[in-house]
Amino acid sequence: xxxxxxxxxxxxxxxxxxxxxxxxxxxxxxxxxxxxxxxxxxxxxxxxxxxxxxxxxxxxxxxxxxxxxxxxxxxxxxxxxxxxxxxxxxxxxxxxxxxxxxxxxxxxxxxxxxxxxxxxxxxxxxxxxxxxxxxxxxxxxxxxxxxxxxxxxxxxxxxxxxxxxxxxxxxxxxxxxxxxxxxxxxxxxxxxxxxxxxxxxxxxxxxxxxxxxxxxxxxxxxxxxxxxxxxxxxxxxxxxxxxxxxxxxxxxxxxxxxxxxxxxxxxxxxxxxxxxxxxxxxxxxxxxxxxxxxxxxxxxxxxxxxxxxxxxxxxxxxxxxxxxxxxxxxxxxxxxxxxxxxxxxxxxxxxxxxxxxxxxxxxxxxxxxx
Ligand SMILES: NC(=O)c1ccc[n+]([C@@H]2O[C@H](COP(=O)([O-])OP(=O)(O)OC[C@H]3O[C@@H](n4cnc5c(N)ncnc54)[C@H](OP(=O)(O)O)[C@@H]3O)[C@@H](O)[C@H]2O)c1
Numbered sequence: 001x002x003x004x005x006x007x008x009x010x011x012x013x014x015x016x017x018x019x020x021x022x023x024x025x026x027x028x029x030x031x032x033x034x035x036x037x038x039x040x041x042x043x044x045x046x047x048x049x050x051x052x053x054x055x056x057x058x059x060x061x062x063x064x065x066x067x068x069x070x071x072x073x074x075x076x077x078x079x080x081x082x083x084x085x086x087x088x089x090x091x092x093x094x095x096x097x098x099x100x101x102x103x104x105x106x107x108x109x110x111x112x113x114x115x116x117x118x119x120x121x122x123x124x125x126x127x128x129x130x131x132x133x134x135x136x137x138x139x140x141x142x143x144x145x146x147x148x149x150x151x152x153x154x155x156x157x158x159x160x161x162x163x164x165x166x167x168x169x170x171x172x173x174x175x176x177x178x179x180x181x182x183x184x185x186x187x188x189x190x191x192x193x194x195x196x197x198x199x200x201x202x203x204x205x206x207x208x209x210x211x212x213x214x215x216x217x218x219x220x221x222x223x224x225x226x227x228x229x230x231x232x233x234x235x236x237x238x239x240x241x242x243x244x245x246x247x248x249x250x251x252x253x254x255x256x257x258x259x260x261x262x263x264x265x266x267x268x269x270x271x272x273x274x275x276x277x278x279x280x281x282x283x284x285x286x287x288x289x290x291x292x293x294x295x296x297x298x299x300x301x302x303x304x305x306x307x308x309x310x311x312x313x314x315x316x317x318x319x320x321x322x323x324x325x326x327x328x329x330x331x332x333x334x335x336x337x338x339x340x341x342x343x344x345x346x347x348x349x350x351x352x353x354x355x356x357x358x359x360x361x362x363x364x365x366x367x368x369x370x
Contacts, residue, residue: 205361
């Protein structure tokens with residue numbers, strides 16, 4: 001099987017994000033690869049500031065191998081100036097689309113602009129480069145949660161099977177994937193990568209963002225909340241960001257991955273709420289986690305505590321976070337990793353091998369000071 005990174009310049013969106021910052025050093029470790037990062041900036045000075053911040057993340061790499069163009073993936077033509085568009089057309093040979101708005105509470109229209117229009121604009125660019133004979137491949141970062149409210153085992157070959165969605169984010173990412181799959185059917189060389197819940201680095205615990213899993217963890221660590229609305233047997237599929245970045249970069253080296261979709265997930269090894277909760281109780285030195293059936297909580301408990309909670313800032317934060325993240329502890333499918341294991345030769349590391357570093361880092365950083 002061939003494993004060689006696509007040579008030339010990769011246009012990377014989302015370079016400043018949780019996944020993008022982990023992708024950068026791995027992409028630039030390939031001697032023949034240059035990165036052109038499409039970043040948002042309010043003016044030229046801000047753009048250069050962001051470029052220098054990205055270059056500082058890859059010390060020892062010739063700075064000329066990492067440059068930036070100003071853009072906005074949700075804007076027509078990716079928000080590129082005519083000059084930058086010509087530069088992209090002349091230099092870029094592959095694409096990675098990692099930019100997205102990962103908020104769960106966006107109005108549908110906003111989610112569509114951020115996550116669907118941006119995907120379509122990237123596919124339009126891919127088509128233009130392909131028509132010129134320049135495109136080696138395009139890697140699209142999706143999410144395992146395009147599975148929405150499905151239960152049971154979800155395959156990498158499955159996408160929209162009529163499932164419902166728990167928020168506008170899941171919906172918009174699934175719609176976006178629909179466009180990607182149509183482009184693959186047309187013959188564009190695209191691969192789809194679906195991470196589950198991404199946490200910090202498995203070696204250092206470091207994370208750029210304290211979302212999803214970190215939210216209930218923060219409440220629990222601070223002793224703000226004892227009774228956890230979740231089902232003990234719900235699978236919590238988490239993956240460390242270094243695994244996601246390593247896997248994506250490795251899969252990109254293999255032309256046979258074009259046209260396929262990969263669950264970058266723990267899959268069959270995902271822990272249950274009760275097992276993960278017990279480990280966090282030890283690590284955070286807290287009393288054992290007590291779960292409450294989420295349906296019972298929503299029907300009987302939340303209506304009673306809602307009013308007193310909404311009177312304080314902390315209470316309002318708890319209510320807001322609860323609405324956004326509770327569905328992820330109520331029930332989740334199992335994300336099958338057959339295709340990933342076939343092409344990568346391995347799955348994600350065991351959560352219990354690295355979760356201590358995740359908890360320690362989060363505690364040291366006070367959960368991002370939230
Ligand atoms: N984090 C997770 O748990 C998770 C799980 C599964 C899948 N994913 C997927 O992984 C990808 C990366 O997510 P992440 O965790 O790295 O998110 P993140 O940390 O929130 O970063 C988002 C990145 O996208 C950029 N971006 C957002 N809107 C943009 C726009 N309109 N134009 C240009 N750039 C824009 C942001 O730039 P700024 O710096 O300017 O804000 C940032 O670089 C996304 O596609 C997401 O759906 C994430």
